[in-house]
Amino acid sequence: MKKSVLLFSIVSANYSFANTPELDDLSFESLLATDVQVTSAMKRTQEAKETAASVYVISQQTIKNSGVSSVAQALALAPGMQVRQIDNNKWAIGIRNPSGRYTSKLLVMIDGQSIYNPSLAGVYWEALDIPVYDIERIEITRGQGGLLWGSNATNGVVNIITKHSIDTRGAYLTAKAGNHIDHDVSIRLGGDVDIGNLLSYRFYAKKQKTVASDQSLKWTARDNGEKSSVGGRVDLAINDDTSLLLQADYTDITIGQTLELVSFTTHEGIEFFDDEKRTHGQIMFRIDHRLSDTANQMLQMSLSKQNGYQPYYKERFRHYDIDYQVNMLMGETQFDFGLNYRYNKTPFTKSDFIEPVNQVEFIKQYGGFLQANFELVPEQINLTIGNRSEHNSLTGWEHQPSVRFTLDVDEKQFFWASISQGIRVPTLTEVDFDTKVNGAKVSDIITTNIPSIDNLRIESYLRSNKNIESEKIISAEMGYRIDESNWNFDLSLFYATSNNALNYSVDVNPELFPMLAQLLFIQGDVASAVEVINQQSIDLNLVSTLKAESLGSEVVINWSVHNNLNLQLGYSFTTFRHTEDFSTNLTLSGKLEQLSLTMSTSPAKNHSLFSHLRWESGELYLTDSYAIFDINWRWQINNNIALSLEGKNLLERSHLAYARTNETFSVPTYIDRRIALGISIGF
Amino acid sequence: MKCQFITYLLLVYVFSVSCVHAAEREDAIKAGLIFNFAAYSHGDWFNSVFDNSYFICSESKPFIEVGKKVLKHKFINNTPVKLIHLKSLLTSGDKCHSYYFAGKNVQEQHITHVKSINKKVMLIGDTSAFIEQGGHINFIVIAGKLRFEINPDALNQSGINISSKVIRLGKIKRTSNRG
Numbered sequence: 001m002k003k004s005v006l007l008f009s010i011v012s013a014n015y016s017f018a019n020t021p022e023l024d025d026l027s028f029e030s031l032l033a034t035d036v037q038v039t040s041a042m043k044r045t046q047e048a049k050e051t052a053a054s055v056y057v058i059s060q061q062t063i064k065n066s067g068v069s070s071v072a073q074a075l076a077l078a079p080g081m082q083v084r085q086i087d088n089n090k091w092a093i094g095i096r097n098p099s100g101r102y103t104s105k106l107l108v109m110i111d112g113q114s115i116y117n118p119s120l121a122g123v124y125w126e127a128l129d130i131p132v133y134d135i136e137r138i139e140i141t142r143g144q145g146g147l148l149w150g151s152n153a154t155n156g157v158v159n160i161i162t163k164h165s166i167d168t169r170g171a172y173l174t175a176k177a178g179n180h181i182d183h184d185v186s187i188r189l190g191g192d193v194d195i196g197n198l199l200s201y202r203f204y205a206k207k208q209k210t211v212a213s214d215q216s217l218k219w220t221a222r223d224n225g226e227k228s229s230v231g232g233r234v235d236l237a238i239n240d241d242t243s244l245l246l247q248a249d250y251t252d253i254t255i256g257q258t259l260e261l262v263s264f265t266t267h268e269g270i271e272f273f274d275d276e277k278r279t280h281g282q283i284m285f286r287i288d289h290r291l292s293d294t295a296n297q298m299l300q301m302s303l304s305k306q307n308g309y310q311p312y313y314k315e316r317f318r319h320y321d322i323d324y325q326v327n328m329l330m331g332e333t334q335f336d337f338g339l340n341y342r343y344n345k346t347p348f349t350k351s352d353f354i355e356p357v358n359q360v361e362f363i364k365q366y367g368g369f370l371q372a373n374f375e376l377v378p379e380q381i382n383l384t385i386g387n388r389s390e391h392n393s394l395t396g397w398e399h400q401p402s403v404r405f406t407l408d409v410d411e412k413q414f415f416w417a418s419i420s421q422g423i424r425v426p427t428l429t430e431v432d433f434d435t436k437v438n439g440a441k442v443s444d445i446i447t448t449n450i451p452s453i454d455n456l457r458i459e460s461y462l463r464s465n466k467n468i469e470s471e472k473i474i475s476a477e478m479g480y481r482i483d484e485s486n487w488n489f490d491l492s493l494f495y496a497t498s499n500n501a502l503n504y505s506v507d508v509n510p511e512l513f514p515m516l517a518q519l520l521f522i523q524g525d526v527a528s529a530v531e532v533i534n535q536q537s538i539d540l541n542l543v544s545t546l547k548a549e550s551l552g553s554e555v556v557i558n559w560s561v562h563n564n565l566n567l568q569l570g571y572s573f574t575t576f577r578h579t580e581d582f583s584t585n586l587t588l589s590g591k592l593e594q595l596s597l598t599m600s601t602s603p604a605k606n607h608s609l610f611s612h613l614r615w616e617s618g619e620l621y622l623t624d625s626y627a628i629f630d631i632n633w634r635w636q637i638n639n640n641i642a643l644s645l646e647g648k649n650l651l652e653r654s655h656l657a658y659a660r661t662n663e664t665f666s667v668p669t670y671i672d673r674r675i676a677l678g679i680s681i682g683f
Numbered sequence: 684m685k686c687q688f689i690t691y692l693l694l695v696y697v698f699s700v701s702c703v704h705a706a707e708r709e710d711a712i713k714a715g716l717i718f719n720f721a722a723y724s725h726g727d728w729f730n731s732v733f734d735n736s737y738f739i740c741s742e743s744k745p746f747i748e749v750g751k752k753v754l755k756h757k758f759i760n761n762t763p764v765k766l767i768h769l770k771s772l773l774t775s776g777d778k779c780h781s782y783y784f785a786g787k788n789v790q791e792q793h794i795t796h797v798k799s800i801n802k803k804v805m806l807i808g809d810t811s812a813f814i815e816q817g818g819h820i821n822f823i824v825i826a827g828k829l830r831f832e833i834n835p836d837a838l839n840q841s842g843i844n845i846s847s848k849v850i851r852l853g854k855i856k857r858t859s860n861r862g
Contacts, residue, residue: 026715026753028723028852035827036709164826166854192854197823198830237825245826288826293706296827639847 052404052416054142054492065610067632067646079570080554084658087223087669089255091125095156098620107153129229136163146400146422154422165200178676182209197237213669219271225255241290248283258667267439267457277309295328312353318345332375339368360432395470398423417478424471435462459537486560501546507539547579568598593617606636622659644678714750723846728803731760743785784808791816
């Protein structure tokens with residue numbers, strides 16, 4: 001048995017020796033971005049077109065030509081991404097499920113460092129303020145990413161990869177202003193020093209001030225904003241085999257907002273306005289070491305501090321993590337394994353609206369993963385199997401196994417399929433916080449036909465549950481790609497079932513209805529009935545008992561019409577339903593649909609024109625379906641100076657993108673039509 | 684004991700084949716970059732009217748084998764690219780337009796020898812002192828990716844004007860004038 005295994009290895013190794021590695025793109029930029037080794041410490045070893053997952057890459061060229069000025073805006077360019085602006089500052093972003101202000105199914109990283117916040121769940125997109133011109137690419141994986149990236153990557157992974165500092169030497173200044181932007185300025189300085197193979201660095205500073213929208217869903221729009229950020233990166237190549245990376249960023253934001261907070265007397269949501277203030281700081285250190293031509297290892301450590309002030313919530317979040325990973329090639333078989341430890345410190349100060357009841361002040365996670373990629377038929381059929389096992393202090397051990405299969409049908413056609421389990425770990429809101437929410441109207445429970453009774457609201461709370469289980473999602477996916485010389489086609493299909501999805505049970509005093517009936521219909525004593533109602537409370541108790549399923553698809557077609565014109569058509573849909581016989585506001589049912597058309601052209605030398613048209617269904621966001629049209633013209637005047645003129649949301653004066661007000665205290669605003677003029681100078 | 688020894692030999696063989704596969708990848712990227720260095724240059728070191736082919740030379744046979752496949756059907760100024768294997772570092776390379784010194788055994792005398800035969804040739808290497816020894820472009824590996832050091836002055840002296848785009852992408856290294 002042992003000999004036959006070895007013979008198999010020799011045969012497959014010999015076969016591979018006869019084949020030269022393929023480089024489809026011999027452009028400078030592509031070659032400089034290609035890893036010298038087949039194994040890569042960043043868990044990315046293949047081109048997107050050969051990956052057994054639904055992936056999309058937003059390139060730096062697209063970021064530059066589109067004129068986007070934030071990561072959130074850039075993500076809207078990717079077909080299948082659910083990107084909704086809540087107001088001028090806040091975003092709801094997700095994949096394969098209705099996005100929310102707080103979504104715990106999308107893992108977001110910068111250069112492999114997670115920026116996910118487990119307290120209220122999700123990412124504070126308004127505080128993610130890295131300069132977009134320093135982003136090399138954004139890799140989006142739609143679907144399960146749990147094996148490689150950990151928990152809470154059940155619906156997707158966004159990895160923002162910044163440029164190596166050797167590629168950002170010199171000075172670079174940008175400035176932008178428009179009807180929505182008072183000013184947006186930044187400066188970046190970079191250089192190199194002869195230490196080791198090379199030490200290179202860059203530092204940046206940026207400042208932005210924006211004005212409020214014209215119209216709010218309710219009351220007055222106050223979503224202006226001010227942001228300041230500084231940061232930098234240092235790369236040291238000690239020798240050909242070892243390199244170090246040190247990266248740090250600090251952001252300070254003050255953003256206006258209109259909130260709907262509960263009145264303590266009427267239990268009704270009332271207008272409240274106060275700024276949100278946040279400071280985010282993070283630092284990351286990584287060492288990459290090439291063990292041999294076929295193996296490398298990586299050690300990464302990071303620290304993040306997020307402080308937030310809201311009228312309803314004060315937050316001091318600390319996150320430490322350490323990751324170690326080895327990638328190696330043995331013959332044609334690739335092995336990856338890693339260990340990780342994460343410590344999230346989440347001290348919380350009680351507020352009038354949110355109270356910690358189970359005193360969860362930290363969440364610890366540790367675990368590891370192992371993955372093997374086997375070439376069953378050389379250059380044709382690959383099988384990847386693996387598992388991640390992770391222990392967290394809320395739910396214990398969780399496992400995320402995965403099997404992926406790829407088939408190179410021929411040089412141009414590629415087929416892949418996978419089945420995997422992903423885990424969503426509960427958030428602090430679910431296990432520790434009792435939250436005061438808008439009171440339920442009496443008429444939602446019982447109709448008395450007495451307006452002074454029916455319009456009363458009963459004090460209501462969303463109650464946490466320390467016994468909430470993690471949500472387990474089993475996902476089956478498949479995809480097919482065709483790559484021709486001037487067009488390509490990418491189709492993904494998926495079906496996912498979820499156990500222990502989040503829901504709540506309603507707990508109302510059973511004596512309430514007989515008491516009201518007695519007082520109102522027998523005694524006619526309205527005043528006493530009002531007094532009884534004011535003494536009641538309703539508990540919405542979080543439970544993890546729901547079963548749900550989703551089914552959907554993404555299609556992307558790229559067509560290079562000729563050298564100067566590229567078109568991209570994207571379509572995605574997802575349907576959701578519960579497999580139990582009741583509805584809930586927490587786990588939605590319905591359908592999401594999106595259609596997009598992107599055009600990128602160079603109408604004249606040194607000019608580029610980028611346009612993006614997108615239609616979105618509104619059902620699950622409680623809005624109308626709408627279409628948006630963005631356009632950006634860029635003129636590279638000379639090697640150093642470029643001008644840009646952008647228009648966003650040009651089809652309508654304003655539109656509402658998000659209206660699920662029960663999910664957030666923030667009151668959404670209408671997103672206005674925007675025009676901005678920008679200049680960038682590099683030397 | 685015999686079985687263990689055979690097993691060890693077989694494992695070494697498997698690993699060594701893996702190493703060759705990995706080295707081919709690096710050679711493929713280098714071949715692509717060498718092609719780009721030429722494509723983004725102009726000057727009298729190469730005349731597409733009189734030269735039938737653009738010759739890339741190296742004493743490394745594995746590099747030439749890989750380069751032939753990667754640069755098959757590639758052209759520079761409508762002139763086909765061809766790769767030539769030279770038997771040693773001291774073999775005459777008078778036809779070469781680009782010369783790649785592979786390996787770590789390159790010494791200054793090898794570079795001087797090539798220059799003495801052919802003053803107008805683009806010299807590319809991957810040893811730490813290659814630029815100081817008179818070379819023009821030197822490959823380095825940074826964070827697992829290939830980058831390069833470049834001496835634009837030395838290139839100009841060899842009749843090669845390389846695009847500022849290439850210079851910006853590399854690390855400029857200037858030395859005192861060499862012949």
